[in-house]
Amino acid sequence: MIDIQRLINRRKRQDLFFNFLGIACTLVGIITLLALMGDLAYSGLTRIDWQFLTSYPSSSAEKAGVLPALVGSLLLMFITVSLAVPLGVAAGVYLEEYSRKNWLTTVIEINIANLAGVPSIIYGLMALSLLVYQFHLGRTLVVGGITLALLILPIVIVSTREALRAIPNGIREAAYALGATRWQVIKDHLLPYSAGGIATGTIIAMSRAIGETAPLITIGVPLFISVLPDSPFQSTAPFVNFDWLTAKFTVLPIQMFNWVSRPDPAFHRNAAAAGLVLITLTLSLNAVAIVIRYRLRKKIKW
Amino acid sequence: MSTGPSQPAPSENGNQAAITHLKGSATRYWREKIIQYLLFLAAFSSVAVTTGIVVTLLSESAVFFQQVSLWEFLTETTWTPAFDEPKHGILPLVAGTLITTGVALAVALPIGTIIAIYLSEYAPFALREIIKPILELLSAVPTVVYGYFALLFVTPWLKWLFELPFLVDYMPELDAFSMLSAGIVMGIMIIPYVSSLSEDAMRSVPMLLREGAYALGANKLITSIRVVYPSALSGIGAAYILGISRAIGETMIVAIAAGMQPNLTWNPAEPASTITAYIVQVSKGELPREGPGYKAIFAAGLTLFVMTLGFNIVGHILRKRYREAY
Numbered sequence: 001m002i003d004i005q006r007l008i009n010r011r012k013r014q015d016l017f018f019n020f021l022g023i024a025c026t027l028v029g030i031i032t033l034l035a036l037m038g039d040l041a042y043s044g045l046t047r048i049d050w051q052f053l054t055s056y057p058s059s060s061a062e063k064a065g066v067l068p069a070l071v072g073s074l075l076l077m078f079i080t081v082s083l084a085v086p087l088g089v090a091a092g093v094y095l096e097e098y099s100r101k102n103w104l105t106t107v108i109e110i111n112i113a114n115l116a117g118v119p120s121i122i123y124g125l126m127a128l129s130l131l132v133y134q135f136h137l138g139r140t141l142v143v144g145g146i147t148l149a150l151l152i153l154p155i156v157i158v159s160t161r162e163a164l165r166a167i168p169n170g171i172r173e174a175a176y177a178l179g180a181t182r183w184q185v186i187k188d189h190l191l192p193y194s195a196g197g198i199a200t201g202t203i204i205a206m207s208r209a210i211g212e213t214a215p216l217i218t219i220g221v222p223l224f225i226s227v228l229p230d231s232p233f234q235s236t237a238p239f240v241n242f243d244w245l246t247a248k249f250t251v252l253p254i255q256m257f258n259w260v261s262r263p264d265p266a267f268h269r270n271a272a273a274a275g276l277v278l279i280t281l282t283l284s285l286n287a288v289a290i291v292i293r294y295r296l297r298k299k300i301k302w
Numbered sequence: 303m304s305t306g307p308s309q310p311a312p313s314e315n316g317n318q319a320a321i322t323h324l325k326g327s328a329t330r331y332w333r334e335k336i337i338q339y340l341l342f343l344a345a346f347s348s349v350a351v352t353t354g355i356v357v358t359l360l361s362e363s364a365v366f367f368q369q370v371s372l373w374e375f376l377t378e379t380t381w382t383p384a385f386d387e388p389k390h391g392i393l394p395l396v397a398g399t400l401i402t403t404g405v406a407l408a409v410a411l412p413i414g415t416i417i418a419i420y421l422s423e424y425a426p427f428a429l430r431e432i433i434k435p436i437l438e439l440l441s442a443v444p445t446v447v448y449g450y451f452a453l454l455f456v457t458p459w460l461k462w463l464f465e466l467p468f469l470v471d472y473m474p475e476l477d478a479f480s481m482l483s484a485g486i487v488m489g490i491m492i493i494p495y496v497s498s499l500s501e502d503a504m505r506s507v508p509m510l511l512r513e514g515a516y517a518l519g520a521n522k523l524i525t526s527i528r529v530v531y532p533s534a535l536s537g538i539g540a541a542y543i544l545g546i547s548r549a550i551g552e553t554m555i556v557a558i559a560a561g562m563q564p565n566l567t568w569n570p571a572e573p574a575s576t577i578t579a580y581i582v583q584v585s586k587g588e589l590p591r592e593g594p595g596y597k598a599i600f601a602a603g604l605t606l607f608v609m610t611l612g613f614n615i616v617g618h619i620l621r622k623r624y625r626e627a628y
Binding site for chain 1 (some may be wrong): 330333334337338340341342344345346347348349351352354355358359361362413416417419420421424425433435436437439440442443444445446447448449450451453454455490493494521522523524526544547550551552553554557558578581582585586589591599600603606607610611614
């Protein structure tokens with residue numbers, strides 16, 4: 001009897017111990033996240049002001065700013081999303097709603113799973129060889145946008161498929177029963193119902209793309225630049241112009257990389273400030289995605 | 303399915319006419335066909351991307367391997383393509399990649415697995431719902447920010463730790479750039495990849511198995527380690543493989559914090575370049591197509607691609623072999 005009691009006590013201690021171990025490991029992650037943000041804020045917060053956000057890079061750390069990088073990042077995101085979303089959603093719709101189970105579909109599916117595991121820098125190498133040198137598109141915004149769009153394509157496809165799969169078949173059958181064609185079912189019912197899920201996936205993909213550095217360095221995006229691309233809008237007809245697509249550009253993470261690789265600590269403070277701007281962008285994108293996901297889960301009950 | 307009901311009641315003539323009209327509508331038919339074809343093209347474009355990657359890597363490397371023998375590439379121990387007497391041995395870069403990956407895995411696999419077990423078996427529901435999204439933010443932080451953190455926060459801190467009086471005799475001297483701090487930070491970055499997927503796998507293990515273990519007198523810990531973990535092994539393996547291929551392909555953390563000098567060493571406290579860091583170092587600024595660096599980065603990239611592909615294939619096989627269907 002005593003032995004059994006001792007055994008029970010030991011097992012209980014084991015469980016208690018593991019409980020603490022689990023909490024400790026979780027804390028390692030959370031504390032690192034806090035330390036990272038605290039460190040960035042400590043070194044960079046005082047550096048962020050209107051001047052920093054609206055100035056061009058400079059050889060003097062105090063005068064330098066992130067304007068071209070910030071504008072570059074935002075324009076690049078615009079191109080990336082407008083390429084990746086139509087293509088990714090179309091691919092997801094095909095795979096989920098049209099494709100039959102045959103070898104071609106299997107090849108496409110295995111291929112998408114593998115693409116998601118290809119290191120981002122490899123996309124940069126492909127873009128350098130194919131887009132910059134074969135197609136002579138230059139180191140421009142549109143090349144950067146295509147590169148990042150291909151990079152996030154698997155994320156958009158997978159989230160589209162998951163959102164479509166969550167729609168019960170009854171919806172499809174009801175629409176077919178009323179004589180709708182397949183495309184009418186997709187356009188009028190499936191896409192509207194899955195829009196929230198697709199949006200969540202797209203926003204997550206954007207938050208990854210906006211911090212992506214390696215493929216852009218590989219295609220030769222300059223480490224700093226002191227001009228802005230032409231404005232997409234103009235005062236004379238036709239009021240939009242597309243010159244900015246072929247403009248040279250740089251982005252926030254590359255600007256930060258430039259500053260962090262300099263030995264002068266004054267530039268490290270700039271790097272921290274650029275990092276704060278960048279992390280604010282990514283974390284707010286993530287927050288938006290979490291909110292959408294949460295509201296969807298609460299609102300939709302099939 | 304899309305052609306509608308087969309035969310309506312013949313009594314209503316108007317209805318019948320409408321349906322034959324729809325069936326015979328050529329525009330309707332062709333619009334559907336064209337849309338289906340376009341959607342197929344979109345899906346197939348992903349195959350084109352892979353083909354593009356493989357073809358560019360192979361064709362650009364082919365030029366490289368005309369000048370450098372495969373034997374030299376794999377056995378030479380120095381990597382100096384830009385020197386007057388260039389040496390093209392990929393080993394230092396592969397070693398750098400493997401060591402930083404090894405350090406990262408030494409951090410991420412134990413911590414990630416323990417977190418997964420804790421969240422799936424121990425933590426109350428409400429706590430898990432809060433912790434999971436917070437942990438996933440770890441993989442959302444841009445890697446260049448992690449590089450900054452490794453170089454300017456973790457390295458100085460580790461240096462201070464290693465120079466504590468009771469540790470200084472046992473610990474190596476840490477350089478300003480080191481694979482160790484880059485690897486540790488990389489490990490923390492991939493924790494959520496490991497923990498989230500492993501936890502999903504463990505939670506899909508049916509309750510019956512756990513109840514069987516409890517009935518035999520096991521506690522939660524033994525149930526987790528001896529029953530749940532093995533049953534979820536195929537999913538957990540997939541999570542590990544994902545973590546490994548992330549670590550191998552990770553670029554900015556090592557490029558910033560591990561130094562950029564190719565260095566054949568097994569000591570993680572030293573600086574060294576990895577395959578990815580080398581590519582970044584060479585292609586900063588505009589890389590001319592004729593220079594020595596251009597071909598070399600494609601040979602390095604091909605090596606990287608083969609390594610990650612190898613791990614992905616191993617993962618695929620493991621997943622098939624150990625899959626348990628419930």
